[in-house]
Amino acid sequence: MxxxxxxxxxxxxxxxxxxxxxxxxxxxxxQGGGEALYKTKCAGCHGADGKGQTAVGKANNIRDLGSADVQAQGDDAIAGIISGGKGKMPAYGKSLKADQIKDLVAYIRTLKK
Ligand code: HEC
The missing domain is CATH 1.20.5 (Single alpha-helices involved in coiled-coils or other helix-helix interfaces)
Incomplete structure (x- = not known):
């Protein structure tokens, strides 16, 4: 050579x-920032596929984020749960910006069956 x-x-x-x-x-x-955020902040409980097949998910009967029941809620309702929390679901309104929550809602929409 x-x-x-x-x-x-x-x-x-x-x-x-x-x-x-x-x-x-x-x-x-x-795919925007929603997927990356979801993987780091949410997948631990909701699972990478949103089905909630994790220890926390099973213990709390988390509904499949792609299911018709969850998807039937409006964007504002889902954003409200993310920012305000619900039951064992932590509130993210202080740690995430409104835009990031919007991205997460958009990502949850991609999980729809
Ligand atoms: C510590 C575990 C945990 C983490 C982390 C978590 N969640 Fe949850 N989430 C829950 C639980 C438990 C519920 C069910 C609350 C209930 O119905 O009482 C829930 C419910 C939800 C719901 C409502 C589903 C329905 O039944 O309508 C949405 C939407 C949601 N989470 C989105 C997110 C997003 C987005 C993130 C990341 C920013 C996230 N969650 C992080 C535990 C978690």
């Missing part, structure tokens, strides 16, 4: 990583 081919090799490697990064970054950007 001479110098030129070695440099070319690095260039191709760079292209490869660049493309891989771009592919990884795309889905995260497309």
């Amino acid at each position: 001479n110098r030129t081919t070695r440099r070319m090799g690095k260039g191709i490697l760079g292209l490869f990583f660049g493309a891989a990064l771009a592919v990884l970054a795309l889905p995260a950007e497309g």
Whole structure:
């Protein structure tokens, strides 16, 4: 291998990583902040899929967030539960901004069956 081919090799490697990064970054950007927030703040109790199949979820009979019953509630009602809490559900009105709660409601809508 001479110098030129070695440099070319690095260039191709760079292209490869660049493309891989771009592919990884795309889905995260497309779905907005709601999904990321949900995964860090809510999935611990509600489960990554919103079904509530976690220890806390089962102990509290959390309803499946994608179920017709939950989805029948208006955006304001769901946002109200997130910001004000309900039973064992913590209130997030102080730790999250109104926009973030809106993003979460939008994400919960994507869980609809
Ligand atoms: C500590 C566990 C816990 C965490 C964390 C949590 N929840 Fe909950 N959540 C609950 C419980 C328990 C209920 C059921 C409350 C009830 O019906 O008495 C609930 C209910 C809900 C409901 C109402 C569902 C229905 O039955 O109508 C929504 C919407 C909701 N949570 C969204 C969220 C979002 C969004 C987050 C993250 C910001 C979150 N929750 C974080 C425990 C949690």
